[in-house]
Amino acid sequence: MPSASHHLLLLLLSLSSLSSTLSRFVVEKSSIRVLSPEHIRAKHDGAIANFGIPDYGGTMTGVVLYPDKGTTGCNPFGGPPFGSKSGRPVVLLLDRGDCYFALKAWNAQNAGAAAVLVADSIDEPLLTMDTPEESKDEGYIEKITIPSALVNRAFGEALKKAIEKGTEEVVVKLDWRESMPHPDERVEYEFWTNSNDECGIRCDEQMNFVKNFKGHAQVLEKTGFTQFTPHYITWYCPQPFLTSRQCKSQCINHGRYCSPDPEQNFGEGYEGKDVVVENLRQLCVHRVANESNRSWVWWDFVTDFHARCSMKEKKYSKECAEDVIKSLRLSLDKIKECMGDPEADVDNEVLKTEQKVQVGRGSRSDVTILPTLVINNVQYRGILERTAVLKAICAGFKESTEPPVCLSGDVETNECLESNGGCWEDIRSNVTACKDTFRGRICECPTANGIQYQGDGYTSCKAVGPARCSLNNGGCWSETRNGQTFSACSELQLSGCRCPFSFRGDGHTCEDVDECKERLACQCDGCTCKNTWGGYDCKCKGNLLYIKGEDICIAKRTSRFGLFMTILVLACLAGAGVAAYVFYKYRLRSYMDSEIMAIMSQYMPLDNQQTEGQPLRQDSAI
Structure with a gap:
């Protein structure tokens, strides 16, 4: 049986969302005009589906066909692809029922149809055909590229009778030119999203869209063609449950602003209030960036936050978000001031505004699901994909005022030119981790001048490998x-x-280590030690000679036996120097040669042969 916490979660979502008596959903429509046969010529409405790619701003003329069998389109169509006698595109008419709307469109697309009309089975107002639940999606939703629309039962029956009669082709013109308002030379659009990346396919869809559309969005915003505003849905906790553990874990400001638990488990993982706070922070990022005429930085923040602070990787935190803010050179103090106190028993002006604009007015629907894109106050219908959304935005400009991107195949912008894209940079060596791509910049540690760098690309890149010392x-x-x-x-x-x-x-x-003070060298009887930078000097009392490698003093004039022993010591040291040189050839660190040079300096005038920059004695014993 469902747990009590699960019941309360459902209650929170049902009671705290907008009241059903006030809720309104506007069905976005396209125009369908019958061109032939003559006796059914008329203009009808079609409800644009929430999948596929509607041709916003365009038209399509095609021949309507009704299959001989499998009229619901729930199973793949066998045989050759559908085709018309005149060679026009095929608009496949299917019956409602038995399976998901999107599956009908997918099977029709695979059978060669250029568009789909689904005829309603009952007399009712038009509704929007939506995608199936995530568990039922077999991966075909994002592959649907043809437009679809639902038509009323009477219109569907009229088309079927004309097709059955067979005297002439049934030709229709699908028209989306007025489906998107286009009042002036600037398009205003908004994107309703969420900072949570643990909500499955919906979260993946909106994050992929942000990453892929960022290049277009920033170019349009910087050139003044568009005005973009991000939004985040919030709920509120019903009064009787304000003191419950569930509301306290999912809400801020004493139940005023809530979000469902990401894992739908109150006992583990992140809490709903973590999501509300991060949503609020992202709203304030846009506000503060907008105040400095850099509103497009929101797209950088969201993509960077997703890459660096993913909930799936347990990095979803205030500290990580603030690191991203700093990397983008935004005022952290202003953002904190904008956010206010989530614990205070007062309204939060930012989130209060969000709840107001969530309610639809005029031609605008309520926002009840994520993600939702609203263009010129009309909810966008169709797949949330870069080129499809760009085409819809371009349809929102008054004729002849479209920006160049709407008239060309693609767009390119170098985001690394401004503030290095928020990536790591070494100004001294002119090396940067910012790499520009069509979909926006990425922060990736480079390989430059033969030197490899490693790090996160945002805050640090360190030189590694053999050539690193040269930089x-x-x-x-x-x-x-x-x-x-x-x-x-x-x-x-x-x-x-x-x-x-x-x-x-x-x-x-x-x-520098003071070998004399720490008694690491010059410990022989009667020796005096003087520390030097990078070494030390040791002198013997009287007329004695100091042997550095052995840390002993010997007489300058001695017997044959003493001379023999001195020569033997020098020979041993010379042999050790040769061995050290061999080890050096195999990249073993050695300092034996410096010992020999130090000893030889006592007998030969080598003082003036010191190579500039060559280190002197570096240790105290062999």
């Missing part, structure tokens, strides 16, 4: 003093920073 020292610490340069970046490491010998730190900052 800004790989982001690592580096410093030069007295002609000597030390670096925490090594080409032997593919990533990360590590302080060199005689230095300590995290690789981004390194400090």
Whole structure:
């Protein structure tokens, strides 16, 4: 049996939505004019279906055919595709009943029909043919590209009789030119959506539309041809349930503004009020962007939020949303001020306005489902697809005032030219993660100048690989003093920073180690130690000679045995230097050669042969 929380969820949705007595749904219509035969010439209305692609602003003339069998169109039509004697497109007439409207259109399209008319089976006002429930959709909805319309029973019967008589073809003209109002040179349209991405096919449909239509939307907005406004549906909690756990988890502002639990499970995942707050934030993003004449940034925010803060990936949070806001250079303070306090027992002016405009007036329907697109105050019918919606918007311009995009096959805009598209950028090296595409920019760490970058593309990209040290020292610490340069970046490491010998730190900052103070070197009897940058100097008392590798003092003049031992020590050190060089050839880090150079410096005049930038002694023992 359904749980009590499930019953309350249904009650919340049913009682808090718009009152059924006030609710109104406007059926959007196209014109159907019969051209022949003569005796049934007349103009009729057809209710535009909420699937397929209506030819807004256009017309289609075709021959009406009625199948000999399978008149409901619920099963695929066998045999050759439908065709007319005159070669005109086929408008297939089908009967209502037995299966979903969309399935009829799909089977008709596969049989070669250019359009579908469904004849009602009873006498009633025209209704809008909608898509089936998600569980019944077998993936064909988005593939329907032909227009469909429902006609009343009497008109359907008249067409069938004329076809049955067979004396001449039944020719009709489908006309969508007046289906979209076109009063002036600017189109005003709005999109009712949701920040939740856990509502199945509906959520996927609206998010795919936002991503694919963003390029068109931003070009039209920037050039002043359109005025776009996003909207979000909210409900309210019935008074008797204000103190219930369910209303508290789904509503803000003490039950005034609610959204259903995303998982429809009050015990896990996100809560409905999380969705309401994020919807409110996205409304304020548009308001604040609009105040700075950058209203089109809403499209960037929504696509970035979906990519970076997905509910499915458990990243749906205030912190993630604010990171996106910062990346797009919007005022976070103004957005917070616009949002107000979700916990306060007062009206929220932004959401209160949303609830008002949700109610239909004049030629406009109530908004009751998501997603819904409204163009020039008329609800758009048909598949929510880029070119189909663009054609509908173009039909909303007064004749001869259409923007160039309506008269050309496509449009291109480089979004990376403004604020780098909100992506990561290294100004010093002129490297950017912004990549422009037709559907809008994407933020993707690049490979530039032979250097590969990795990161999220929005806030960070780090150089990786062998060539990274050649650019800004790989982001690592580096410093030069007295002609000597030390670096925490090594080409032997593919990533990360590590302080060199005689230095300590995290690789981004390194400090010289005082070997003398920390008693890491020069511990022989009578030795005096002096710290240097990147090393140290050790001196013996009297006339003794310091052997750095062994940390001992020996007499400059000694016996043959002593001389032999000194030569033996030097020979061993020389051998160790050769071995170190071999290891270096195999990319093993080595410092043995610096030991030899330090010892040899005690016997040979090498002081003036130091190569500029070559490090001195870096460690205290072999």
